[in-house]
Structures are given as structure tokens and as C-alpha cells.
Amino acid sequence: xxxxxxxxxxxxxxxxxxxxxxxxxxxxxxxxxxxxxxxxxxxxxxxxxxxxxxxxxxxxxxxxxxxxxxxxxxxxxxxxxxxxxxxxxxxxxxxxxxxxxxxxxxxxxx
Amino acid sequence: xxxxxxxxxxxxxxxxxxxxxxxxxxxxxxxxxxxxxxxxxxxxxxxxxxxxxxxxxxxxxxxxxxxxxxxxxxxxxxxxxxxxxxxxxxxxxxxxxxxxxxxxxxxxxx
Numbered sequence: 001x002x003x004x005x006x007x008x009x010x011x012x013x014x015x016x017x018x019x020x021x022x023x024x025x026x027x028x029x030x031x032x033x034x035x036x037x038x039x040x041x042x043x044x045x046x047x048x049x050x051x052x053x054x055x056x057x058x059x060x061x062x063x064x065x066x067x068x069x070x071x072x073x074x075x076x077x078x079x080x081x082x083x084x085x086x087x088x089x090x091x092x093x094x095x096x097x098x099x100x101x102x103x104x105x106x107x108x109x110x
Numbered sequence: 111x112x113x114x115x116x117x118x119x120x121x122x123x124x125x126x127x128x129x130x131x132x133x134x135x136x137x138x139x140x141x142x143x144x145x146x147x148x149x150x151x152x153x154x155x156x157x158x159x160x161x162x163x164x165x166x167x168x169x170x171x172x173x174x175x176x177x178x179x180x181x182x183x184x185x186x187x188x189x190x191x192x193x194x195x196x197x198x199x200x201x202x203x204x205x206x207x208x209x210x211x212x213x214x215x216x217x218x219x220x
Contacts, residue, residue: 002127004203007117010220017112089220093114100210110122110199 002110004101008094010086015059018090022056025049026079026087029065033076053077060086112220114211118204120196125169128200132166135159136189136197139175143186163187170196 010018018026021042028038039049057063064083068076079087120128128136131152138148149159167173174193178186189197 002120002122005119005121006207007119009115009117010112011115012112012220086220089218093214093218096214097116104203104206108199108203110120110196 002108004104004108006097006101008090008097010090010093012059012061017056017060017064018086022052023087023090025052025056026064026083029077030079030084030087033068033078035075035077112218114214114218116207116211118200118207120200120203122169122171127166127170127174128196132162133197133200135162135166136174136193139187140189140194140197143178143188145185145187 007020008018008023009016016022024042025038028041029035032038035046035049039046042049044052053065053067057065060082062082063080064086065077066080066083068078117130118128118133119126126132134152135148138151139145142148145156145159149156152159154162163175163177167175170192172192173190174196175187176190176193178188
């Protein structure tokens with residue numbers, strides 16, 4: 001069985017603002033708000049996570065992630081309004097891409 | 111300016127047979143037949159190149175690259191018949207994807 005798949009990237013002024021890894025991070029933050037849980041789910045270190053948050057926030061035209069002060073749970077973060085809009089738009093685009101991908105896969109002959 | 115782009119992957123029975131790097135390698139081999147030139151163009155070492163050739167040839171249902179004995183030019187390689195078919199089919203798929211991508215980019219609002 002031969003199948004086509006895609007890694008999706010969204011760039012703003014040449015800078016990557018959404019990659020598969022960035023999307024996973026934003027989705028985890030949206031779901032749990034806990035950075036500790038996000039590191040576990042993504043299998044990355046805290047240091048790597050902070051690096052990603054920094055990269056994402058300076059790449060997009062507005063920050064996507066807002067950090068919250070640490071507490072018992074090791075600190076948290078939420079999506080900014082623009083982060084929510086972006087992730088929502090991404091879901092819409094992703095649906096179109098999956099539809100296109102499914103159609104391509106019915107035509108592929110390899 | 112916000113733009114969507116894709117990295118394209120083609121899998122056969124769950125194994126990646128075409129990735130952006132694999133495609134670049136196959137295209138270089140098709141163009142020059144020289145592995146030395148391919149390493150330079152891709153910015154990889156000979157060792158890395160041979161690793162890629164091995165990976166590609168065991169992943170697809172038939173080998174895509176046929177090695178030729180070394181000579182003055184440091185040995186060469188050509189695409190197998192199946193390699194040529196695959197690369198040609200990839201170009202057709204890529205064109206459809208670029209068309210789809212351009213359409214998405216006219217609709218994106220971020």
C-alpha cells in the first residue's frame with residue numbers, strides 16, 4: 001500500500017510560526033495549561049520546551065503563548081487570543097489537507 | 111504575509127520511500143549520475159549518502175538506485191526503472207500539491 005502524507009508548515013514573513021512540533025505544543029498547552037504535562041506528552045525537556053515557546057513567540061506577529069507564574073504544578077501557560085485564532089485556523093486548513101490527501105491516495109498508482 | 115507549505119512524504123507499507131531529502135538525492139542521481147556531485151549539492155558526507163541509498167533501497171518494494179563501480183569520478187549510480195517511475199509520479203503529485211497550496215494561500219486569513 002502506497003500513501004502520501006504531509007508535514008504542514010505555516011510561515012509568516014518567511015518565519016515558521018506553525019510546524020508539526022509547534023502545533024503539538026500549542027495543542028498540549030490549550031488542553032492542559034500545564035508545562036510539565038506538555039513536556040511529558042511531547043517527550044522533550046523543560047529547556048527544550050522553553051526554547052520552543054521563545055521561538056514561537058518571536059516568530060509570529062503576536063505572541064501565541066502567555067506564561068503564567070509557577071506554582072505547585074511547576075508553572076503554566078495559556079494561549080493568547082491570537083494563539084487560539086491561529087490554532088483554530090490551522091484545524092480548518094488541516095481538514096482541507098486531509099480531504100485532499102485522501103483524494104490523492106485514491107489516485108496514486110505506485 | 112502568511113503562507114502554508116508542505117513537506118511531502120510517500121510511504122509504502124508504513125515505510126517512508128520518498129521524503130524531501132530522498133527526492134533531492136534521487137533527482138541529483140538522475141541529473142548527474144555522480145555521487146561526488148550529489149554529496150556536494152546536498153551538503154552531506156559520502157557516509158551519509160550511502161546510508162541514505164541503503165535506506166531508500168530497502169524501504170521501497172524494489173530498489174530505486176543502482177550503484178555503479180567506482181572510477182575516476184569516484185563511482186556513480188543510476189535510477190532503476192522503478193526509481194524513474196516513482197520520481198516521475200512524484201513530480202505529478204507535487205504539481206497537484208503546489209496547485210492546492212496556491213489555492214490555500216489565497217484563502218488564508220491570519
